[in-house]
Structure formats: structure tokens, C-alpha cells
Amino acid sequence: MATSTRVDGDAAVSAVPVSAGSPRARLRASAPMITFIGRRLLSSAVVLLGATFIVYMLLAYSLDFLQDLRTSTAPNKEQLIQARIDLLDLDVPPPLRYLSWLGGVAGCAIGRCDLGGSWVTGQATPDLLATAIPSSLQLMSVAVVLAILLGVTVGITSALRQYTGFDYGVTFGSFLLYSLPSFWVAVLLKLWGAIGFNDFLADPTLSWPTILAIAVVAGLIWQAVIAGDRRRRALTFAVSAVATGAVVWFVTATGWLNDPSLGPVVIALLGAGAAVAITALAAGLRNRRALWSTLTVVGIGALLWYPLQFLFPYATGLMIAGLAVVTVGVGVLVGFLYGGPDRGQSMRAAGITAFVVGFLIFVDRVMAVWEPYNNSSRVSGRPIATIGAQTPGLGGDYWVRTLDTFTHLLLPTIALTLISFAAYTRYSRASLLEVMNQDYIRTARAKGLPERVVTMRHAFRNALIPLATIIPLDIAALFGGAIITERIFAWSGMGTLFLKALENRDIDVVMGYFLVIGTMLVLANIIVDFIYAALDPRIRVNA
Amino acid sequence: MTTPVPQTPDTTVHHDPVQNTENAIELKEVEGLSQGRIVLRRFVRHRGAMVASFALLGIIVLVTTSIGWGPVPGWWQWGPNQLTPVVNPGGSPTMGMQDGGFQIGPHPFGQDNIGQDVFARVMRGTQISLMVMVVIGLVATSIGILMGAAAGFLRGRVDNILMRFTDMVITIPVIVIGAILGARFGQATPVVLAVALALVTWTSMARLVRGEFLSLREREFVDAARVAGASNVRIMFKHMLPNAVGVIIVNTTLLMASAILLETALSYLGFGIRFPNVSLGTLISEYQTAFNTRPWLFWWPGLFIVAIALCVNFIGDGLRDAFDPRQRRIPSQRKMNSAQRKAKA
Numbered sequence: 001m002a003t004s005t006r007v008d009g010d011a012a013v014s015a016v017p018v019s020a021g022s023p024r025a026r027l028r029a030s031a032p033m034i035t036f037i038g039r040r041l042l043s044s045a046v047v048l049l050g051a052t053f054i055v056y057m058l059l060a061y062s063l064d065f066l067q068d069l070r071t072s073t074a075p076n077k078e079q080l081i082q083a084r085i086d087l088l089d090l091d092v093p094p095p096l097r098y099l100s101w102l103g104g105v106a107g108c109a110i111g112r113c114d115l116g117g118s119w120v121t122g123q124a125t126p127d128l129l130a131t132a133i134p135s136s137l138q139l140m141s142v143a144v145v146l147a148i149l150l151g152v153t154v155g156i157t158s159a160l161r162q163y164t165g166f167d168y169g170v171t172f173g174s175f176l177l178y179s180l181p182s183f184w185v186a187v188l189l190k191l192w193g194a195i196g197f198n199d200f201l202a203d204p205t206l207s208w209p210t211i212l213a214i215a216v217v218a219g220l221i222w223q224a225v226i227a228g229d230r231r232r233r234a235l236t237f238a239v240s241a242v243a244t245g246a247v248v249w250f251v252t253a254t255g256w257l258n259d260p261s262l263g264p265v266v267i268a269l270l271g272a273g274a275a276v277a278i279t280a281l282a283a284g285l286r287n288r289r290a291l292w293s294t295l296t297v298v299g300i301g302a303l304l305w306y307p308l309q310f311l312f313p314y315a316t317g318l319m320i321a322g323l324a325v326v327t328v329g330v331g332v333l334v335g336f337l338y339g340g341p342d343r344g345q346s347m348r349a350a351g352i353t354a355f356v357v358g359f360l361i362f363v364d365r366v367m368a369v370w371e372p373y374n375n376s377s378r379v380s381g382r383p384i385a386t387i388g389a390q391t392p393g394l395g396g397d398y399w400v401r402t403l404d405t406f407t408h409l410l411l412p413t414i415a416l417t418l419i420s421f422a423a424y425t426r427y428s429r430a431s432l433l434e435v436m437n438q439d440y441i442r443t444a445r446a447k448g449l450p451e452r453v454v455t456m457r458h459a460f461r462n463a464l465i466p467l468a469t470i471i472p473l474d475i476a477a478l479f480g481g482a483i484i485t486e487r488i489f490a491w492s493g494m495g496t497l498f499l500k501a502l503e504n505r506d507i508d509v510v511m512g513y514f515l516v517i518g519t520m521l522v523l524a525n526i527i528v529d530f531i532y533a534a535l536d537p538r539i540r541v542n543a
Numbered sequence: 544m545t546t547p548v549p550q551t552p553d554t555t556v557h558h559d560p561v562q563n564t565e566n567a568i569e570l571k572e573v574e575g576l577s578q579g580r581i582v583l584r585r586f587v588r589h590r591g592a593m594v595a596s597f598a599l600l601g602i603i604v605l606v607t608t609s610i611g612w613g614p615v616p617g618w619w620q621w622g623p624n625q626l627t628p629v630v631n632p633g634g635s636p637t638m639g640m641q642d643g644g645f646q647i648g649p650h651p652f653g654q655d656n657i658g659q660d661v662f663a664r665v666m667r668g669t670q671i672s673l674m675v676m677v678v679i680g681l682v683a684t685s686i687g688i689l690m691g692a693a694a695g696f697l698r699g700r701v702d703n704i705l706m707r708f709t710d711m712v713i714t715i716p717v718i719v720i721g722a723i724l725g726a727r728f729g730q731a732t733p734v735v736l737a738v739a740l741a742l743v744t745w746t747s748m749a750r751l752v753r754g755e756f757l758s759l760r761e762r763e764f765v766d767a768a769r770v771a772g773a774s775n776v777r778i779m780f781k782h783m784l785p786n787a788v789g790v791i792i793v794n795t796t797l798l799m800a801s802a803i804l805l806e807t808a809l810s811y812l813g814f815g816i817r818f819p820n821v822s823l824g825t826l827i828s829e830y831q832t833a834f835n836t837r838p839w840l841f842w843w844p845g846l847f848i849v850a851i852a853l854c855v856n857f858i859g860d861g862l863r864d865a866f867d868p869r870q871r872r873i874p875s876q877r878k879m880n881s882a883q884r885k886a887k888a
Contacts (some may be wrong), residue, residue: 022801043707046707047707047710047711047714050708050711051708051711051712054711055715055719055720055723056711056713058720058723058724059723062723062724062726062727063726063727172591175853175856175857175860176849176853178800178852178856179800179804179848179849179852179853179856180849180852181807181808181811181827181845181848181849181852182804182808182826183807183808183811183812183824183827183828184827184845184848184849186844187827187831187834187841191831191834191835192834195835263776404570459786466562477716479718480716482721483718483719483812484718484808484811484812487812498719498722499722499812502722502723502726504815508724513870514715514719517716517719518714518715521714522714541714
């Protein structure tokens with residue numbers, strides 16, 4: 001681990017010189033590390049304990065457990081109230097009830113967890129959590145990955161084009177997204193986006209002025225991104241506008257949307273484009289070996305397209321995951337075989353390209369089931385779903401289920417992505433601007449490095465350090481689910497679990513929910529400390 | 544007789560001519576101005592923040608005068624809970640291009656299903672949401688300053704205890720604790736709900752103020768004040784706090800922007816402001832089922848939330864730039880190009 005080597009260096013100053021490499025020396029060297037971890041874990045445990053106490057007290061004092069019985073007209077009202085008090089131990093003061101809850105949690109240490117359960121439905125808390133967590137993870141992981149990728153890309157581009165129209169546009173856009181109430185956006189997407197898009201899919205034609213407008217907007221965006229002098233901008237605008245217009249026209253005029261497919265030729269073309277772009281960023285187009293290795297990977301992918309179609313009918317989730325790993329492995333291997341003085345670059349570029357090509361082949365196969373899916377009696381021509389995680393009673397093979405999941409994930413994912421996208425854009429923009437003003441960037445430029453190397457190797461990597469410390473916290477938040485988005489799209493994840501438990505006054509379930517997210521957050525905070533120490537050599541772990 | 548002290552040559556001069564000129568220009572610009580004037584100047588120069596300030600001011604004036612505030616009557620003809628005869632079919636908005644000109648009509652934002660005027664309801668909702676936002680901002684800022692100042696100035700055990708407590712509160716997601724508190728205090732008046740929410744949103748302010756105080760307490764003017772016999776409280780609030788005011792103001796605006804989103808989200812979920820009070824969040828939640836038949840019911844409250852949050856965010860951004868001493872005036876790309884062309888000609 002990277003951190004421990006640094007701690008080694010730190011401790012070597014005070015440590016008694018013992019022959020390097022002996023177990024005792026290593027133990028002594030890592031002593032500050034162990035103390036650090038121990039302290040950190042201890043203080044985190046105290047924080048978590050305090051937080052659970054606060055939440056329990058808030059719940060115990062703010063929920064009225066007898067509300068429904070007070071207004072009841074049942075003849076045995078007194079008896080019912082007494083039964084409720086006995087059931088929930090309401091005659092015991094809340095701090096003591098907290099202690100008994102804590103005792104149940106402490107039982108986890110000896111393998112006998114008692115997290116209680118819902119007194120309304122009788123389900124145990126761990127069972128409820130076990131169904132809710134995977135559901136939330138499924139919903140949110142795509143959104144977080146997308147938000148990180150898009151947000152960092154846009155933020156970095158915006159920083160590299162500081163004080164241009166594009167930068168101002170992105171800044172305004174991210175402020176706007178930041179200010180959007182998530183529930184409003186989600187309802188808009190659901191009631192307006194889904195219905196509108198489904199209506200459009202039923203008759204996918206666009207008028208010429210619409211196509212023209214889309215083309216012009218795309219051209220304007222691309223010329224702002226690529227920037228440069230007036231000639232270059234005009235050229236970019238023309239090319240991207242014509243290309244966009246042609247694609248939009250083709251897609252609507254040929255009814256592609258109702259029977260989409262890519263086919264080996266389009267996959268090869270898109271793959272080649274991706275290969276050039278990835279090589280340009282990761283290794284530079286001057287690096288011919290890298291370019292050839294990425295293009296070779298695309299060729300292999302296009303050739304494998306046909307034989308793979310015979311394998312795909314037997315696909316399972318596990319097999320696809322295995323294929324993805326194999327694909328990346330093949331890409332890395334191709335890069336390795338091309339050799340050369342700087343193998344790492346070729347391997348990296350080819351590995352990423354292989355993943356992209358593999359993903360295209362996967363998408364192509366999912367597209368093949370679009371038409372039967374769309375026309376099935378359960379979906380009946382309205383594919384973009386607004387509620388739940390799957391179409392009930394749909395059946396079908398792996399591909400149909402994948403497509404079904406996709407159509408259900410689409411809208412909540414957009415709603416979730418929009419808001420965290422803004423935050424990532426702001427962070428990465430600010431972070432890169434800060435780095436670009438550093439002296440070592442000037443040094444790198446002064447020694448004649450090409451701007452690509454300065455940006456990608458010197459600036460970009462350092463700009464990611466502050467970002468890398470936010471990402472674990474966001475991943476921890478995944479486990480908490482999205483309370484509002486889940487409610488609107490009727491997704492039965494952690495957020496829904498929490499709201500339902502709060503409405504039912506299920507104190508044990510709410511506490512179980514909080515225990516999960518609290519633990520995750522506390523752990524993420526520790527991980528952040530380590531990432532920081534590992535990435536930034538100026539920061540040392542000292543106990 | 545005193546001999547004149549020989550003038551030592553200033554060795555700290557920058558040798559970078561470009562930076563020197565830039566600094567000279569910057570210094571010339573702010574010559575003889577107080578810190579407050581400099582900040583104000585920079586803020587006024589920030590176009591986005593100025594537009595946002597005027598927009599927010601406009602919203603506040605519109606909201607407070609139109610249906611009145613408390614016992615003071617407003618100029619708008621309908622009240623927020625008044626049932627009025629339906630004008631357009633379905634109660635659609637009367638605002639728009641009619642009879643050859645732009646007309647506002649009796650119900651510019653339309654009417655809801657029982658004939659209440661949506662404009663008046665949105666105004667009432669905005670009043671309450673704005674008030675909750677301001678109360679959360681002020682109360683949370685005060686708590687944060689007290690916590691952070693005590694922790695940063697006293698250090699040691701106090702710091703440890705206060706910061707662990709802050710960590711505990713941070714561990715609980717705001718929306719979770721807000722929902723729990725809202726379930727209890729939602730029925731009470733909006734002010735009580737706002738104070739309850741402020742009790743959970745002060746954490747980032749406390750951390751920030753603590754950091755600021757930790758570095759300020761090492762400065763000479765603090766020693767000077769102590770030597771002059773100032774008490775701890777006086778040093779903290781008379782000497783150090785004014786030096787941290789920039790960070791605090793900026794963070795307060797950002798806090799307010801997230802506060803209005805928090806309150807409306809809780810109200811939407813049913814844990815915030817409740818009947819008979821209305822906030823922008825309750826309006827959206829109340830009207831979302833009518834989206835297909837009466838979309839205008841849903842549009843306006845949302846637009847007001849976005850407008851307010853956007854304005855506050857922009858003002859915060861402008862303030863941050865204004866308080867940042869490193870901030871330089873940067874001409875736009877176009878101005879640079881035209882200046883270069885002029886220089887060539």
C-alpha cells in the first residue's frame with residue numbers, strides 16, 4: 001500500500017536502526033499507521049454511537065406512538081392503549097429503550113444480531129434492509145458513475161476554456177441545476193418527459209425546422225467546446241451541424257427508433273472513432289504503437305461480432321460480467337504485444353477501447369429485443385416506464401430483462417444525475433483551475449512538453465485528488481438511497497423504506513436504516529483520509 | 544540629536560514586470576478605499592450577482608406587497624384562500640396575448656380546481672418559503688459561529704468535544720433528521736419548523752468558522768488585544784469575528800440556497816409546512832396530480848423555487864469573488880482579442 005511506504009519514511013527518523021526488511025523493523029515502521037487506524041476507528045465509533053443516540057431520542061420524542069388510538073372510538077380503547085404501551089415498552093423512558101436497542105446491536109459482535117423489526121407488519125429489520133439495499137444500489141450506482149464521468153469531463157473542459165462563452169454557459173448551467181428542486185424535476189420528467197417521449201416514439205417523425213434547429217444547436221455547442229480561431233470554429237460548426245442533422249434525419253426517417261440496431265459496420269466505425277479519441281487523450285496520436293493497438297482491438301471486436309451472436313442467447317448476468325473482464329484483458333494483451341518503449345500507454349488505451357467496443361456489441365444485442373419488447377402486451381408501445389423497477393409479469397430472457405431494467409432506470413437516473421452532475425462540474429473546474437496556476441505546470445510547459453501531456457499527466461491527475469476524496473462519501477450515500485426520487489418513481493429502495501417506516505412509526509426500522517448509512521458514512525470518512533494520504537505525498541499519517 | 548536611519552532598499556519588490564504592473568494597477572484602483580468599499584466595488588462589477596440581486600429584490604417586493612404581509616393589506620384583488628368564480632375553462636391562466644395585446648387578466652397564473660387564485664397562493668407560498676429560508680440562514684449561522692468560534696479559539700478539550708458533536712450531527716443526513724423533526728414540528732408555525740431545521744444545518748458553518756479562528760488566533764492583532772487587556776469574549780467577537788466575516792457571509796448565502804430546497808422538499812414529502820399554511824413545496828405536492836389537466840398549477844411554484852435558489856446562489860458566488868483578495872479583474876476573451884488587434888494596428 002502506498003501509504004505505508006510513506007509512514008516508513010516518517011518513522012525511520014525516530015526508529016532505532018534495525019536491519020531493513022526484518023519483521024521487527026517492519027512492525028515498528030508501521031506502528032504509527034496502526035495507532036492511526038486504531039484512533040480513527042475509536043473516534044468514529046464514538047461519533048456513530050452519539051449519532052444513533054441523537055436519532056433515537058429525536059424519534060422517541062417526536063413520534064406519537066398512540067396517535068391512531070387517541071381518536072379511536074373502539075369500546076376497548078383503554079385496553080388497546082395499554083396493549084400498545086406494553087408492545088413498545090412506552091412506559092420505559094427513551095434513554096433506557098435506546099440502551100436495550102443498543103444491546104441488540106452489540107449482539108452482532110457475538111453473532112446474535114437483534115435489530116428489532118416493524119411492529120406494524122412484523123417483518124424483521126435485517127430482512128427489510130436486505131431487500132432495500134440492492135434495489136437502491138442498482139438505482140443509484142449508474143447515476144453516480146454517469147454524474148462523475150460527465151461532470152468531470154465537462155468541468156475539465158470548462159476549466160481549459162476559462163472565460164469563454166462555453167465556460168460561462170457551463171457555469172450558469174451548473175448553477176441552474178444546483179438550484180433545481182429534485183422533486184420538481186422528477187415529477188416533470190415523469191409526467192412530461194416520459195409521456196411526451198412515449199408519444200413521440202409511437203410516431204417518430206420530426207419536421208425539417210426541428211431537425212435544423214437540433215443541428216444548429218449541436219454545431220454551436222461543439223464549436224464552443226473545441227474553440228480555436230474563427231476558421232477552426234466555423235469548420236467545427238459546419239461539420240458537427242451537418243453530421244448531427246444527418247444522424248437525426250436518418251434515425252427519424254428510417255424508423256430506426258422503433259427497430260434500433262448497430263450492426264458490425266457501425267460498431268467498427270464508432271469503435272474506430274473512439275479508438276482515435278482515446279489514443280489522442282491517453283497517449284497522443286504521435287504514438288503509433290498505441291494507435292495501432294487500439295485500432296487492432298476495434299478490428300477484433302468487429303470480427304467477433306458474428307460468432308458472439310451464437311453465444312448470446314445463453315447469456316446470463318455472470319457470463320456478461322466475465323466477458324467484460326475478458327474483453328478488457330484482450331485489449332491490454334494487444335497493447336502489451338505491440339510492445340515498444342512505453343508499453344503502459346498502449347495497454348491502457350487498448351484496454352479502454354476494448355471496453356468501449358465490447359459495450360457497443362452489448363448495446364447492439366439489447367437493441368435487437370427492442371421491437372418484441374415494445375410490442376409485447378405488457379408494454380404495449382409505451383416503453384419508457386415511470387414507476388417501479390420492472391414490468392410485472394413480463395418474463396423473457398436475459399436481454400429482455402436487461403432492456404426492461406434500462407427503461408425503468410432511465411428517468412430516475414436522469415433526475416439523479418442532473419443534480420450531482422452540477423456538483424462534480426463545479427468541483428472539477430475549480431480544482432483544475434487551481435492546479436493549472438501551479439508552478440510545476442509552468443515548469444512542464446517551459447521544458448517543452450506538449451500541451452496534452454501537461455494537461456493529462458501533470459494537471460489532470462493532481463486535479464483529481466480533491467475529487468477522489470468526495471467520491472467515497474458519495475458512494476456511502478448510495479446506501480441511503482434517494483428519498484425523494486424513490487418516492488416519486490415508486491422505487492422500493494432505502495429511501496422508500498425510511499419514509500414508510502417513519503410514517504408507520506417503526507422506530508427499529510428507522511434506526512436500522514440509519515445504522516447502515518451512518519456506518520457507511522463513517523467508514524467512507526476514514527477511507528477519504530487514507531486516499532488523501534496516499535495521493536498527496538505532502539500529507540503524512542501521524543498518530 | 545538624532546541621525547536619520549539609513550533607508551534600506553526594499554528587497555521584496557517583485558522582479559516580474561508583468562505582475563508588477565498588474566499589482567500597481569490593482570493598487571491604484573483601490574487606493575484610499577476601505578475594505579468594505581473594495582468588496583462592494585468588486586461585487587457591483589460581478590454582473591451575474593448584480594442581476595441576481597435585483598431579481599431577488601424584485602421577487603421580495605412583489606411577494607410582500609401583492610397580497611400584503613400579516614395585517615397589512617396588499618394591492619392584489621384576491622386572497623390566497625378565497626374562492627373565486629372560474630373565468631377561463633378549467634381555470635387556465637388569463638395572462639397572455641389576447642385582444643391584440645399582452646393582458647394580465649384577473650387570474651394571471653390561473654385557478655385551481657376549486658377556484659382559488661393561483662397567483663395569490665404562489666405569493667403566500669413564496670412568503671413562507673422565503674421566511675423559512677431567512678430564519679434558517681440566520682439561526683444556523685449564529686449557532687455555527689458560536690460553535691466554531693468557541694472550538695477554534697479555546698482549542699483543546701472544548702474543541703474536541705464540540706467538533707465530535709458536529710461530526711455526530713453531520714453523520715445524520717439533513718433530509719433524514721429534517722423529516723424526523725418535521726414530523727414533530729410541521730404542525731406548528733413555520734418559524735418553529737425553521738428553527739428546528741436550523742438546528743441541523745449549522746454544521747458546515749461551524750467547521751468553517753473553526754478553521755478561520757484557528758488561523759486568526761495566531762495573528763499579531765490578537766496578541767495586541769490580549770496585551771491591552773481584552774477579555775476572551777471581546778477578542779473573539781470584536782477583533783476576530785470581523786476578520787472572518789467574508790467567509791461567513793458567503794457561506795450563509797449558500798446555506799440559504801440549500802435551506803429553501805430542503806424546506807420545499809420536506810414540505811413536498813409531507814413533513815414540512817402543512818395545512819392551513821402553504822409553502823412552495825406543499826403547493827407542488829398538492830397540485831402534482833393535476834399535472835395532466837392543469838399544468839399551470841405545477842409550473843409556477845417550481846419556477847419561483849428555482850428563481851429564488853438561483854438568485855441566492857449567484858449572489859453567493861459574487862460575494863465569494865468580492866471577498867477573495869486574489870481576485871483580479873479578467874477581461875473577456877473578446878475584449879482581449881480586440882485589444883490585441885488594436886495593439887497591432
